[in-house]
Amino acid sequence: xxxxxxxxxxEVTEMGQEVTLRCKPISGHNSLxxxxxxxxxxLELLIYFNNNVPIDDSGMPEDRFxxxxxxxxxxxxxxxxxxxxxxxxxxCASSYGTSGYNEQFFxxxxxxxxx
Amino acid sequence: EDKVVQSPLSLVVHEGDTVTLNCSYxxxxxxxxxxxxxxxxxPTFLFMLTSSGIEKKSxxxxxxxxxxxxFSILNITATQTGDSAIYLCAVEGWAGxxxxxxxxxxxxxxxx
Numbered sequence: 001x002x003x004x005x006x007x008x009x010x011e012v013t014e015m016g017q018e019v020t021l022r023c024k025p026i027s028g029h030n031s032l033x034x035x036x037x038x039x040x041x042x043l044e045l046l047i048y049f050n051n052n053v054p055i056d057d058s059g060m061p062e063d064r065f066x067x068x069x070x071x072x073x074x075x076x077x078x079x080x081x082x083x084x085x086x087x088x089x090x091x092c093a094s095s096y097g098t099s100g101y102n103e104q105f106f107x108x109x110x111x112x113x114x115x
Numbered sequence: 116e117d118k119v120v121q122s123p124l125s126l127v128v129h130e131g132d133t134v135t136l137n138c139s140y141x142x143x144x145x146x147x148x149x150x151x152x153x154x155x156x157x158p159t160f161l162f163m164l165t166s167s168g169i170e171k172k173s174x175x176x177x178x179x180x181x182x183x184x185x186f187s188i189l190n191i192t193a194t195q196t197g198d199s200a201i202y203l204c205a206v207e208g209w210a211g212x213x214x215x216x217x218x219x220x221x222x223x224x225x226x227x
Contacts, residue, residue: 033215042219043158043203056212091157106157 004107006092012113018080021110024073025094033104034067034077035091043091049075082114117142119206121218128225132194136221138204139186143214148180148187151203153220158203161189194225 005024013019025032034046047057049069057067064083069075079086089111093104118141128134140148147165151158162171164180164187171178175194180187191198201220208214 043205043217045215045217048213056214058212093157103160103163106159108156 006107016081021077023092029094033093038088117216119218125222136189140206142208144209146207149205153201
């Protein structure tokens with residue numbers, strides 16, 4: 001298996017633009033997590049899905065952020081409009097399990113820079 | 116609000132030294148504590164701890180949890196340059212739904 005795949009790997013955009021980050025989880029995994037990592041705040045869980053259903057989005061910073069998982073093999077995290085403070089590395093991770101912690105496998109991350 | 120505090124923030128040691136990394140936490144309905152290693156890319160899983168006093172070991176790395184005092188330590192013996200990384204501690208809790216809170220990490224640099 002190729003592991004968790006994220007695209008793009010790097011994105012540089014201007015303030016106000018829409019940004020879409022993509023994730024393909026490991027085949028067979030039924031939980032998917034979106035994280036954001038910055039120097040100031042460390043690694044933060046934004047949202048997680050179980051069986052394509054969003055379970056907890058309390059970590060999503062504000063209405064400008066939205067995430068979808070239309071099927072078991074694809075998820076998007078969208079920021080509209082983007083702001084400079086959204087600059088961070090965004091990780092997607094997947095795991096197999098129905099509740100509680102099951103080892104999460106992280107993708108390589110998308111480094112987002114908003115100018 | 117759940118909180119995870121790691122110390123030290125940064126550590127520089129020589130190859131062969133032994134290091135101890137600390138993680139203290141406050142969490143609603145504790146379920147487990149996790150250690151990750153992050154090199155240049157994404158975090159990779161090291162250990163999951165759920166019970167006090169039971170040491171988990173993998174090669175030169177070991178970890179133990181104290182649920183009474185709400186902390187964990189990660190030990191690395193005979194450090195090597197390949198151990199240089201950020202070590203992240205995360206705590207899993209339950210507050211109606213799954214909660215996972217990460218510390219800011221300890222940056223370990225091992226010099227030859």
